[in-house]
Amino acid sequence: MHIHKFEQFWIKLSFGLIAFFIATVVYGFVSMDLKVIGDYQTIDPQGLDATPFGTPGVREVTRNGATEYEVYVQTLQFAFVPGTSSPITVPANTRVTFYITSPDVLHGFDVAGTNLNTMSIPGQVAKFTTIFPEAREYGIVCNEYCGPAHHIMEGIIKVVPKSEFDKSTLVE
Amino acid sequence: MTFLHHYPKAAKVAKANFIVAFIALAIGGFFGFVQALHRTDVFRGFFNSGEYYSILTGHGVLLALIFTTFFIAGLFVWGVARSLDREPESMAFSWAWFWLMTIGLVMAAVTIIGGLVPGSSIRAAVLYTFYPPLQAHPAFYIGLALVLVGSWMAGLDWFWSYKEWRKDNPNERIPILTFMALFTMMMWYVCTIGLALEVVGLLIPWSLGWVTEIEPLLPRTLFWFFGHAVVYFWLLPAYYVWYAILPKLSGGRLFSDSMTRIVFIIFLLLSTPVGYHHQYADAGISVGFKFYAMATTMLLLLPSLMTLFTVVASMEHGARQRGGKGYLKWIGKLPWDSPAFVGCALAGIMFAAGGFSGMINAGMNINLLIHNTIWVPGHFHLTVGTAVALTFMAISYWLIPQLTGRELKFKKLALVQPYAWFLGMTLMSNAMHRAGLAGVPRRTAEPQYSGFEFEPIFGTMAEMDWQIAIGGTILTISLTLFLWVITASWLGGAKSDKPVDDYIPEPLSGVEHTPAVLDNMKLWFALALIIVLLAYSFPLWEMVQDGIFEPGALPRPS
Numbered sequence: 221m222h223i224h225k226f227e228q229f230w231i232k233l234s235f236g237l238i239a240f241f242i243a244t245v246v247y248g249f250v251s252m253d254l255k256v257i258g259d260y261q262t263i264d265p266q267g268l269d270a271t272p273f274g275t276p277g278v279r280e281v282t283r284n285g286a287t288e289y290e291v292y293v294q295t296l297q298f299a300f301v302p303g304t305s306s307p308i309t310v311p312a313n314t315r316v317t318f319y320i321t322s323p324d325v326l327h328g329f330d331v332a333g334t335n336l337n338t339m340s341i342p343g344q345v346a347k348f349t350t351i352f353p354e355a356r357e358y359g360i361v362c363n364e365y366c367g368p369a370h371h372i373m374e375g376i377i378k379v380v381p382k383s384e385f386d387k388s389t390l391v392e
Numbered sequence: 393m394t395f396l397h398h399y400p401k402a403a404k405v406a407k408a409n410f411i412v413a414f415i416a417l418a419i420g421g422f423f424g425f426v427q428a429l430h431r432t433d434v435f436r437g438f439f440n441s442g443e444y445y446s447i448l449t450g451h452g453v454l455l456a457l458i459f460t461t462f463f464i465a466g467l468f469v470w471g472v473a474r475s476l477d478r479e480p481e482s483m484a485f486s487w488a489w490f491w492l493m494t495i496g497l498v499m500a501a502v503t504i505i506g507g508l509v510p511g512s513s514i515r516a517a518v519l520y521t522f523y524p525p526l527q528a529h530p531a532f533y534i535g536l537a538l539v540l541v542g543s544w545m546a547g548l549d550w551f552w553s554y555k556e557w558r559k560d561n562p563n564e565r566i567p568i569l570t571f572m573a574l575f576t577m578m579m580w581y582v583c584t585i586g587l588a589l590e591v592v593g594l595l596i597p598w599s600l601g602w603v604t605e606i607e608p609l610l611p612r613t614l615f616w617f618f619g620h621a622v623v624y625f626w627l628l629p630a631y632y633v634w635y636a637i638l639p640k641l642s643g644g645r646l647f648s649d650s651m652t653r654i655v656f657i658i659f660l661l662l663s664t665p666v667g668y669h670h671q672y673a674d675a676g677i678s679v680g681f682k683f684y685a686m687a688t689t690m691l692l693l694l695p696s697l698m699t700l701f702t703v704v705a706s707m708e709h710g711a712r713q714r715g716g717k718g719y720l721k722w723i724g725k726l727p728w729d730s731p732a733f734v735g736c737a738l739a740g741i742m743f744a745a746g747g748f749s750g751m752i753n754a755g756m757n758i759n760l761l762i763h764n765t766i767w768v769p770g771h772f773h774l775t776v777g778t779a780v781a782l783t784f785m786a787i788s789y790w791l792i793p794q795l796t797g798r799e800l801k802f803k804k805l806a807l808v809q810p811y812a813w814f815l816g817m818t819l820m821s822n823a824m825h826r827a828g829l830a831g832v833p834r835r836t837a838e839p840q841y842s843g844f845e846f847e848p849i850f851g852t853m854a855e856m857d858w859q860i861a862i863g864g865t866i867l868t869i870s871l872t873l874f875l876w877v878i879t880a881s882w883l884g885g886a887k888s889d890k891p892v893d894d895y896i897p898e899p900l901s902g903v904e905h906t907p908a909v910l911d912n913m914k915l916w917f918a919l920a921l922i923i924v925l926l927a928y929s930f931p932l933w934e935m936v937q938d939g940i941f942e943p944g945a946l947p948r949p950s
Contacts, residue, residue, distance in 0.1 A: 221650050222905045227701055234697040238690045245686065245755050254757035259678040262938065265945045297948070320675075325525050325948050326608060328673075328764050332831030333847055335760040339673045342525065342608045343943035346675035359844030363764035363833035365519055367526065367948065368442035371838040 257338050257346050265323050265342035268294065273321060276301050277391035278310060288315040292391075295320060295327035295340040297367050303360050303375025310352065310377065311385035317349040328363035331377060339364060352379040394894055395474060395794040402473035403795045405486045409466035410792070412494060413459050414878065417781075420454030421871045423447045428820070428864025431839060432857035439508065444837035445517040445950075446507030452520030453504060456626075456776060458497050461539065463784050464629045465493075465546050468573040470791060471632065472550045475569035476557040480549060489545035496538025503532040507950075517950040519835065521615060522595070524606045527947040530599040537591050540584060547577035565903045566911050568649060569636055575656040576628040578917050579621060582924055583664045586617025594940075598947065605944025609676045610935050616667035617928060620689075624663040626776050628656065630743075630783040633736060634703050636896065637787060641733040642726055644710025646899035647702045650906035655695040655702075657910065660920050662692050665927030672756050673763045681931050682756055688927070689754045696747060703740055709900065731803065735786020735810035739779045742817060746774030749825060766839070767828020770821045778817050785874045786810055792878055793892045798885030800892075806877045812870035820863025823856035 223231075248254035268274055272292045279290045289310055294301045302308050310316045320329050320340045327340040338346040362373035380386075396403045429435040430444055439447060469486075473479060480486045506514035506529070516528035550573055554566070566574070590611045598606050639646045646652065668685035671677055708722055716722025727733045749771040752758055762768065789806050793799055800806060830846040830853075832839045846853055885891070909915070 221907050222648075222901050223651070224648070224705075224901070226705075227648070227651065227698075230701045231694070231698065234694050237697070238693055241690050241693075241751060241755060242687055245757055248755075248757045254760075256672050256679060256682060256756055256760065257675050258682075259676055262676065262943050264943050324945070326523050326612075328833070330764065330831060330833065332844065333829075334831075335757070337673055337760045337763045339671075339675065339764075341612070341675060342945035344609055344674070344676035357844065359831070359841060359846075361831060361833050361841070363835075364523075365445065365448075365526075365835040367950070368445060368517070370445070371441055371836045374841045374843055376843050 254335070255348070257348055260347040261345050262343055263321055263345050265321070268321070268323050272319070275391050278302075278308065278389065279391050280387065283315075286315070288317065291316060291318045293318060293320045293329065295322045295329060295362065295373075296324050298362070298369040298373040300329070300360055300362075300373070300375035303377070304373070307357070307376035307378040308360075309386070309389060310379055311382045312352050312355045312379050313382060315349055315351055317347065320346045325366050326364050327366045327373070328361070330361045330363040332359040332361050334358065337363070352377075355379050355381045355384075394797060394890055394892070395470065396797040397889070399473045399479050401479045401483055402469050405480060405483075405490060406466040406469040407795050408490055409462045409469065410788070410795070412497070413462035413466060413784075414875065416454040416458040416462065416497070417871070418875055420451050420459060421868065423451040423454070425864055425868040427451060428860055430837060432861045433838070433840060434857070434861040441837035443508055445519065446504055446515070448835065449507070449517050449519050450501070450504045453500060455781070456520055456622075457536070457539070460626045460776070460780065461493065461543055464576075464625070465490075465543070467629055467632065467784075467787075467791070468546070468550060468576075470795070471569040471573050471636070472553050475567035476553055478553050478557055481552045481556055485545070485552075486549055489542045489549065491542075492545065493539045493542030496535040496540075496542060499531045499535030499538065501535075503529040503535070515950055521619070523612050523615070524595065524598065524608055525945045525947050526950045527599055528950055530596060533591050533595045533599055537588075537596065540587060540591070543580065544584070547580060550574060550577060565906065565908075568646075568652060568899075568903070569632075571653060571911070572628070572632045572635065572656055574913065575660050575916070576625065576632070578913065578920065579628070579660045579663050580625050582660070582917075582920050583618045583621030583625070585924075586614045586664075586667070586928075590614035590618075603941055605941050605946060607935075607939075607941055607943055608945055609674070610932075610940065612674070613667070613671065613677070613932065613935065616670045617664065618667070619670055620667050621663040623772075623776065624659050626780045628659060630739070630780045631655070631699055633783050633787045634699065634740065637790065638703065638733070638736045638740075639706035639710060640896050641730060641736065641790070642707040642710030643714045644706055644708075644712075645897040647705040647709065648901040649899040649903045650901065650910065651698060651702055652899075653906060653910040655698050657916050658692070658695040660916055661923055662688055664920070664924045666692060667928075668931075669754055669756075669759075672759045676935075677931065681927075684927065686754060686756045693747075693751070700740075700744065707737070729807060731800075731806035731810060732786050732790040734807065735782050735789070735813075738810050738814040739782040739786065742774050742782070742814065743779035745821075746771055746779060750775065762828050764834055765828035766824045766832045766834045769834050770824030770828055773817060773821050773824070778813065782810060782813050785813075788874075788878055790892055790894075792882060793885065793888075794894050796882050796885065796891075797887055797889075798881055798891055799888050800877070801881045801885050802877045805873050809870050809873040809877065812866055812873065816863045816866030816870055818863070819859045820867065823851075823859035823863070826850055827853070827856045827860075
């Protein structure tokens with residue numbers, strides 16, 4: 221088979237580019253802690269009441285001697301619970317782990333302008349951890365079509381300075 | 393003498409497919425126009441925001457599934473008949489698959505349009521990905537299944553022609569136009585296994601009420617088993633045009649026969665086991681499977697980059713044949729006044745841009761920044777919406793005259809059309825990409841929220857909305873020009889024995905340099921099946937461990 225020398229050069233260059241792209245993703249994983257959602261656990265979407273999702277909200281936990289927060293969120297037609305009628309309030313510079321699932325149809329949970337972005341799939345629990353670096357508000361958007369009022373589904377994450385965090389709103 | 397006179401039967405079948413394709417293009421394109429105005433809040437008088445999703449479903453199904461499939465069928469009927477020098481083996485069989493696909497399409501379309509009729513219980517506002525538990529009318533799924541079965545039969549039709557041709561030509565190499573068509577169809581057979589399992593095995597029984605609960609992740613995964621390869625099912629026929637016809641339109645010939653075949657083989661092998669890259673943000677699929685899909689996806693850059701080389705090299709050769717000189721000055725010698733050439737060339741340029749945004753999509757962790765934002769439609773309006781759609785439109789200016797025996801009318805309008813498409817898409821797509829970076833979601837009637845504002849990195853939200861609305865309007869004008877030119881030429885073009893120059897020269901590096909193993913279809917098909925089994929069998933097996941319909945969710949009306 222005859223491959224022109226320019227084409228041989230181009231193919232080598234292409235392989236280099238492909239290797240480079242894969243390397244950037246691996247670098248993001250190991251050095252920048254840019255993880256993606258994985259396989260966490262399945263859940264009965266019709267039986268969420270019997271799980272922590274039955275009392276959704278922010279919980280305080282102690283892990284390795286440090287205070288951290290866990291947020292259980294139900295996404296449903298057409299609201300985030302919590303998030304829509306009351307904001308999800310968490311302190312800045314603290315580890316926060318989100319657990320997200322849906323009792324009805326597919327939804328999205330996207331913190332606008334960030335890479336906190338997951339599908340919310342009935343039967344699956346999405347779990348991810350983050351640290352919000354500064355006190356500010358973020359919008360939450362449902363970014364998967366979920367029915368005729370999909371466009372009104374929005375919410376707020378309110379990040380407050382650690383010192384101003386009001387623990388009376390926590391869920392037991 | 394042109395195609396119509398040599399192969400009148402094949403011309404009839406091809407024309408029927410093109411008519412359906414262009415009607416779908418007209419309706420689906422108009423839906424896109426009103427969506428662009430609605431989303432950006434420029435004009436919301438056509439329908440209310442709840443009905444937006446029926447319109448959006450129509451846009452996706454009619455353009456991504458119907459326009460493409462019928463156009464591809466017409467193109468391959470032309471290519472197979474011409475390169476094997478045979479009429480279809482049985483007209484009854486050809487019409488059977490054509491009508492099966494058409495009946496299926498009408499069924500699906502009726503359920504979608506039903507959503508716009510107040511009080512109608514026949515609805516299918518489930519978008520073209522139709523993720524359960526949102527449920528459409530059963531006729532929607534059954535209609536899509538018929539289109540699928542029809543497309544399988546169409547593929548069989550071409551394999552049948554090939555088999556008969558082989559009896560008469562035992563020692564010939566597979567002609568390149570047939571080779572590319574058959575390999576595209578083999579890829580189609582591999583990837584549609586997932587869709588058939590999903591629609592026939594899960595969604596049809598569920599929509600008929602035979603089972604009540606459904607596990608949302610399993611059908612979603614089966615959809616994406618099919619859902620990325622379908623992208624290549626659209627793209628490979630555009631490559632077909634770029635490899636086989638574009639070099640001729642530029643005044644030259646294809647650069648290399650063997651590299652063309654290798655590219656199609658790689659697509660057959662790697663198009664399907666990449667589906668998880670649409671599910672990077674899904675819970676319930678392990679990071680390992682996602683990583684495997686990502687590496688495979690990145691490898692798929694190779695055949696596209698090789699195509700870039702071949703296309704540019706073939707065009708440069710053509711330009712030099714026409715007297716082009718210098719490192720870059722030859723570009724000016726290309727036939728920038730030929731609508732078919734201009735459309736293909738501009739489509740190729742936009743595909744390069746779309747390829748770059750696709751590399752961002754493919755990067756597993758970078759993807760989360762733009763997953764399900766309007767960046768993604770910004771990306772695929774460059775790929776399927778331009779690289780494929782504009783190539784199909786452009787090559788119609790060259791194909792339709794061969795099929796009708798009539799010359800093209802309104803050549804000036806035909807020449808304006810691809811430039812207008814390029815301009816409109818540049819405006820619309822750049823704004824969609826940038827809005828996506830700010831977090832603006834796709835698939836929504838009103839991306840304006842009460843509790844917060846998006847913070848764009850470059851530009852302002854208002855400016856992006858206007859670019860989307862104006863870009864969408866220019867695209868609609870371009871589409872109208874296309875439909876006008878084609879309809880006028882089809883019905884009223886001057887009759888001619890030779891309406892276009894349809895001679896296709898031999899490649900520069902011809903088939904005599906191509907290793908015989910590249911034509912071994914059984915080998916490559918078996919290998920493709922093995923790779924897909926390796927990628928999907930274990931994760932799917934894991935997913936159905938707790939029962940095919942567990943953990944089950946109840947259906948919701950769309």
